[in-house]
Amino acid sequence: MDVDTFPQRFVELLKRALPDRDTFTALHQPSFGGREWEYVKDCLDTGWVSSVGQYVDRFERNLAEFTGSPYAVAVVNGTAALHICFVLAGVKAGDEVIVPSLSFVATANAVAYCGAIPHFADVAKGTLGLDPDKLKLHLQHIAELRSDGHTYNRESGRRIAAIVPMHTFGHPVDLDPLIELCAQYRIPLVEDAAESLGSYYKGKHTGTFGKLAALSFNGNKIITTGGGGAILTGDPELAKAAKHLTTTAKLPHRWAFWHDRVGYNYRMPNLNAALGCAQLEQLPQLLNRKRKLAERYKETFAAFEGVDWFEEPQNAKSNYWLQAVLLDPALIHARDDILDLTNREGLMTRPVWTPLHRLPMYGDCPRMNLDTSEELERRIINIPSGPDLIRE
Structure with missing residues (x-):
């Protein structure tokens, strides 16, 4: 050449x-190329354009059916979805969360929103996602499962609160060995499935392997709601909590405004969901x-x-x-x-x-050897x- x-x-x-x-x-x-104009016009004609409406519920049902996830909760974007996944997985301020360094910045940002610290792990050439073999060796060196049932980083003293595989460009991570690692160290698996709607690992849709998962429907994704995302989970209590938290934690009442915890105004508007329903078809x-x-x-x-x-x-x-x-x-x-x-x-x-480990706000975060991430970036x-x- x-x-x-x-x-x-x-x-x-x-x-x-x-x-x-x-x-x-x-x-x-x-x-x-489908019924986008029809569904969006229906929202405009009826006035149901905000976070309450038939298309939000319909989009969640259709999304759950397509992915095989028992529950789906639609939100304003994929980063918001991932943030709530971490909150519901129990990530607290001062914890560490293991994320791939070769990822979109939202993966680490959602960790930071919780007051937690990204712990950067390397990726595998065959998947572009978390390398389970390198991560296993890394955890053997730095991780300690204590009597309280949680795993801690011996070097920093901080609890490791989640492991987050991200399915890069829609290519599924090798999940089975990661699931084994999570079970061994009692660390929740939270999937960043933002890019992988329509992707499958061993016949099962991505985003359905961990405790929770996040999807994205940004304008550049395989389907779009303009801006939008979703939380997937198989746990009915987590699904209920996700919907409550993303609706400002407001308790149902005909007129009273009563909120029982700090919540988030993250619910997907009906207008966006209408677009999503047409796209899913x-x-x-x-x-x-x-x-x-x-x-x-x-x-x-x-x-x-x-x-x-x-x-x-x-x-x-x-x-x-x-x-x-x-x-x-x-x-x-x-x-x-x-x-x-x-x-x-x-x-x-x-x-x-x-x-991500080269970005200024994350330059001092803990990390393993990241040679493969550095090579692939070039x-x-x-x-x-x-x-x-x-x-x-």
Whole structure:
């Protein structure tokens, strides 16, 4: 491979894989091909646009049915969902929560909202999510299960209150060994499933393995409610508490305002839920188109020396939310040239997030060895991934 011409060749192949266009190609543009206008107009016509309405309840029922989760609670965004997951999992101020360093900042921010401290763990090359083998060795070194039934970090003295796998770009983490670790150390598993609606691990939908899980329906997700998220849980008491907390902890009454604890104004508005109901109806078709786009990219880049196509892990079925390529380690110096050239050509590409341990507000947080996160950050490029880039 001629290093000097590598970025230009990358752009040529990317154009070959995409439909002919004379406009800008977004990284991930929502697809509105169903009853969105009808449902949203119904909210406007009836006046039910805020956090009470038939579409909120309907969206929760449909979401629970699709994911196989017994309960779903709709909220204003994925970060709010994750925040409430941590509150209900018992995360307290001064605790530590184990999160992947290679993740969107919301994963760590939701920990910080609780007054807790992110403890950064490394990821695996095969999943891009938490590496259970490295985490096991790390916990053997720093973790101590005490007589009170909680695990503490020997080095900091702080309780480890949760372990949070994040399903990167919709690719499921290897969950079984993480579940075993959580059981061994009596640490709750809370899934950051924000990116993985429609993804499955060993035949079971992501977000249904832990005590609680968070989903996101931001404008760039596989389906969108504009802004929105949801909490998944199999525990009826946690589901009840989630709905109560996210509705300002107000007790039901015809007119009285009585709140029994500090709550949050996190409930999803009916207007957003209406959009979500229409989007959920199309999700199987969107997933099929995303998979076909992944196959097209894989075929296009197959013979391109210097680029590895990232495929779903073993025992998993990914929603392929964001398509990703990995540059050969010898070509990482070309990453920014590729990003610059593609974006100048009207093809939106992005690097993966800056590892969280390098952000200024998290620079002093505890961490394990993060070599893989550092390496992948230099190698990953996300390329246009919207479902409308391919048709059935």
